[in-house]
Amino acid sequence: MxxxxxxxxxxxxxxxxxxxxxxxxxMDCGIKIVGQGEEYPLLxxxxxRSLDMAVxxxxxxxxxxxxxxxxxxxxxxxxxxTKPTRDLVQLxxxxxxxxxxxxxxxxxxxxxxxxxxxxxxxxxxPQQNVTLFDSGHILGSAMTLVEDSGHRILYTADLNTRETRxxxxxKMGLQADTLIIESTYGSKADQHLSSKEIYASLxxxxxxxxxxxGFVIIPTFAIGRxxxxxxxxxxxxxxxxxxxxxxxxxxxxxxxxxxxRHNAIYLKDEVKRRILTSDDDxxxxxxxxxxxxxxxxxxxxxxxxxxxxxxxxxxGGPVLFYLKKLGGDANSKVILVGYQSxxxxxxxxxxxxxxxxxxxxxVEIKMKVAQAKFSAHxxxxxxxxxxxxIKGLKRVFIQHGEASKCEEFAEELGRKMKHVEVIAPxxxxxxxx
Amino acid sequence: MxxxxxxxxxxxxxxxxxxxxxxxxxMDCGIKIVGQGEEYPLLxxxxxRSLDMAVxxxxxxxxxxxxxxxxxxxxxxxxxxTKPTRDLVQLxxxxxxxxxxxxxxxxxxxxxxxxxxxxxxxxxxPQQNVTLFDSGHILGSAMTLVEDSGHRILYTADLNTRETRxxxxxKMGLQADTLIIESTYGSKADQHLSSKEIYASLxxxxxxxxxxxGFVIIPTFAIGRxxxxxxxxxxxxxxxxxxxxxxxxxxxxxxxxxxxRHNAIYLKDEVKRRILTSDDDxxxxxxxxxxxxxxxxxxxxxxxxxxxxxxxxxxGGPVLFYLKKLGGDANSKVILVGYQSxxxxxxxxxxxxxxxxxxxxxVEIKMKVAQAKFSAHxxxxxxxxxxxxIKGLKRVFIQHGEASKCEEFAEELGRKMKHVEVIAPxxxxxxxx
Numbered sequence: 061m062x063x064x065x066x067x068x069x070x071x072x073x074x075x076x077x078x079x080x081x082x083x084x085x086x087m088d089c090g091i092k093i094v095g096q097g098e099e100y101p102l103l104x105x106x107x108x109r110s111l112d113m114a115v116x117x118x119x120x121x122x123x124x125x126x127x128x129x130x131x132x133x134x135x136x137x138x139x140x141x142t143k144p145t146r147d148l149v150q151l152x153x154x155x156x157x158x159x160x161x162x163x164x165x166x167x168x169x170x171x172x173x174x175x176x177x178x179x180x181x182x183x184x185x186p187q188q189n190v191t192l193f194d195s196g197h198i199l200g201s202a203m204t205l206v207e208d209s210g211h212r213i214l215y216t217a218d219l220n221t222r223e224t225r226x227x228x229x230x231k232m233g234l235q236a237d238t239l240i241i242e243s244t245y246g247s248k249a250d251q252h253l254s255s256k257e258i259y260a261s262l263x264x265x266x267x268x269x270x271x272x273x274g275f276v277i278i279p280t281f282a283i284g285r286x287x288x289x290x291x292x293x294x295x296x297x298x299x300x301x302x303x304x305x306x307x308x309x310x311x312x313x314x315x316x317x318x319x320x321r322h323n324a325i326y327l328k329d330e331v332k333r334r335i336l337t338s339d340d341d342x343x344x345x346x347x348x349x350x351x352x353x354x355x356x357x358x359x360x361x362x363x364x365x366x367x368x369x370x371x372x373x374x375x376g377g378p379v380l381f382y383l384k385k386l387g388g389d390a391n392s393k394v395i396l397v398g399y400q401s402x403x404x405x406x407x408x409x410x411x412x413x414x415x416x417x418x419x420x421x422x423v424e425i426k427m428k429v430a431q432a433k434f435s436a437h438x439x440x441x442x443x444x445x446x447x448x449x450i451k452g453l454k455r456v457f458i459q460h461g462e463a464s465k466c467e468e469f470a471e472e473l474g475r476k477m478k479h480v481e482v483i484a485p486x487x488x489x490x491x492x493x
Numbered sequence: 494m495x496x497x498x499x500x501x502x503x504x505x506x507x508x509x510x511x512x513x514x515x516x517x518x519x520m521d522c523g524i525k526i527v528g529q530g531e532e533y534p535l536l537x538x539x540x541x542r543s544l545d546m547a548v549x550x551x552x553x554x555x556x557x558x559x560x561x562x563x564x565x566x567x568x569x570x571x572x573x574x575t576k577p578t579r580d581l582v583q584l585x586x587x588x589x590x591x592x593x594x595x596x597x598x599x600x601x602x603x604x605x606x607x608x609x610x611x612x613x614x615x616x617x618x619p620q621q622n623v624t625l626f627d628s629g630h631i632l633g634s635a636m637t638l639v640e641d642s643g644h645r646i647l648y649t650a651d652l653n654t655r656e657t658r659x660x661x662x663x664k665m666g667l668q669a670d671t672l673i674i675e676s677t678y679g680s681k682a683d684q685h686l687s688s689k690e691i692y693a694s695l696x697x698x699x700x701x702x703x704x705x706x707g708f709v710i711i712p713t714f715a716i717g718r719x720x721x722x723x724x725x726x727x728x729x730x731x732x733x734x735x736x737x738x739x740x741x742x743x744x745x746x747x748x749x750x751x752x753x754r755h756n757a758i759y760l761k762d763e764v765k766r767r768i769l770t771s772d773d774d775x776x777x778x779x780x781x782x783x784x785x786x787x788x789x790x791x792x793x794x795x796x797x798x799x800x801x802x803x804x805x806x807x808x809g810g811p812v813l814f815y816l817k818k819l820g821g822d823a824n825s826k827v828i829l830v831g832y833q834s835x836x837x838x839x840x841x842x843x844x845x846x847x848x849x850x851x852x853x854x855x856v857e858i859k860m861k862v863a864q865a866k867f868s869a870h871x872x873x874x875x876x877x878x879x880x881x882x883i884k885g886l887k888r889v890f891i892q893h894g895e896a897s898k899c900e901e902f903a904e905e906l907g908r909k910m911k912h913v914e915v916i917a918p919x920x921x922x923x924x925x926x
Contacts, residue, residue, distance in 0.1 A: 143770075325769035336758035336765055337576075 076101030117217030144200025243461030246469030509534030550650030552581030577633025676894030679902030
């Protein structure tokens, strides 16, 4: 059979892998955002029309966002995914279509068509020749195992083997001859701090500012990171490691928090237990607040507050309001909790900018800037351990990473696992197995 | 070692069984309500002072209510019980102390003393030489297994082997040489309808009245039965077998419903799953209502409504208000869902009374009276199956039933299980094993 890398090969974005054996299965169908434009998977109409299945690993746009375009372009099958992925896809893709752009890859109607054709799958319950396993990345995220033509092909999509506040780590020790693995942090130099250290750095930075009666802004992605941050704060507020302080929840984080709650059955046992013994339900924390007035003046009636808000790289969203309001306040602080791409305001802040351009306005930055490096991806060592845990492995394809990361991870793995063929395929490459 | 039956021997009420081996363990410590008076376990002060443990099976007054008196009378140990039992005991015993009576067995202060000395136990986690197992009767209800002097003594307390809307059935197949079992429905003639038939009879009776735009009153015990009724109604409303109708929740049922929710981890998996995928949370049913005005006039602004209210035998509680209001309405109906003792208004209704005396007022009864026989106790056949499931059994003590039920069940069991000694002990009897 054949494996074609139609996106996310030596890049991050537009994940799309086509398997052609007895069946034609597309695994993921995302977009890549490049400046103001977008890039799509290298899919031809005839390929789309001949597909038997499209399996979506999780809701992030680089894995899911192009799926409605399949339907617009003649796909007649189903979109297979977990229930939480469906709920999050609905939220994220509706939001995507609302963003003002020159063009979108499809219309509201196509999205509706896709949502009507979602086929929900449970983890570890085979349907046809496909089985999903928890990948630990965000709520509902899945690895895809395809059994076809005597092969067992496992696609990790985005992988986190580490337990987080909300999720169990990815399922280890599966059986597969062919592994397609991500490499976001595939370089040997990519070594995450321990969870304990990450939590400690966040709480230290927050506490310092609260002790000085300042406001803390935590810009974050809405899905996954936002919930991890909220639960971490809630934990430290509840255990009194942080002084009692209201946490304001802004932007899409509110809606996605609801989806997390509605799908709590997919969260780790400790969270489920806390919901079921509801004295202690972390979703109902009394520390959580929604700004009640349109001008958010109620937030600033507090002595101090923590604001968890989109967007994670300061490209848009309510965080811009808070930056304008608090940028000049040396007692306040912005804590960046995720990767900041080149050209984003987040990166500018990290590089020491004393002024930001927001909606044509020059905003002076006197507030402190700090970092707490959360990650929803495994680092080099964890990725390697994951690969080693796979039984019966013959070949590994490395993708979903900058070219240098993919190549370095491939080289490292090749050296460590002599009997396994390791390849970092190029974009558009088709490989026979 | 010795087993003493200090209450609930050939009677229902004041459950209290004393085990004296290497340790002295009291299992249950309830009261028996007799007319306006109370009877207590046959405990002497010296026995109380020498106790090592007091283990409470569940929150119902006939099993728990005398426990604070132990502390008032010099007990220095802990009160061992599950967490839900503690929560329900707190609610029920506070309520018990509020009822106007000539005397109570103890004071508010003694209750506080007991609550401070509760030692929470989880099911199937041995502490000292005691292990609790789910008995399926109400939230948190437990069987007690004591290992002492080479014996394994299992006390069922109140037993329901049948799965209900909320609970798994009692744990079967345990190992014990000595079994102390209840006999509420121990007579061969005691044969419950199937759950399906019981639910069907309730829904049929409710539907008939709703179809005629009448009001349905369902008087019920607050703990256990009340929740089962609510969940049954919710199920039929959701599945549209009943027309959309508000369900008003009255009396202590509201508070105990909260305790059920706070302890949902102890409910059966299906309920937990519905809470965790909260679109479908049965505790948040939109059909549930609390009367919003003090005079309850909002209830009667509906075309039809279902009122689930205490008390189960019509001795007191909000049900009396509703009887006065609706008693004369031939379109309305009261559905009795539990056992109705001699001398209660519930029994009067069952026997066809056309008039009830409520607070000195003659209330004419034109409303319909129906019955749906729910039970939280196993019937004869189920009790027998439970006994047969026990491994290594040598002797059975039958208690917690009217004398005739205990004797009949003992005789039946003795005939069926030739190699097992079966005894229905008398009140106050001590038996060496």
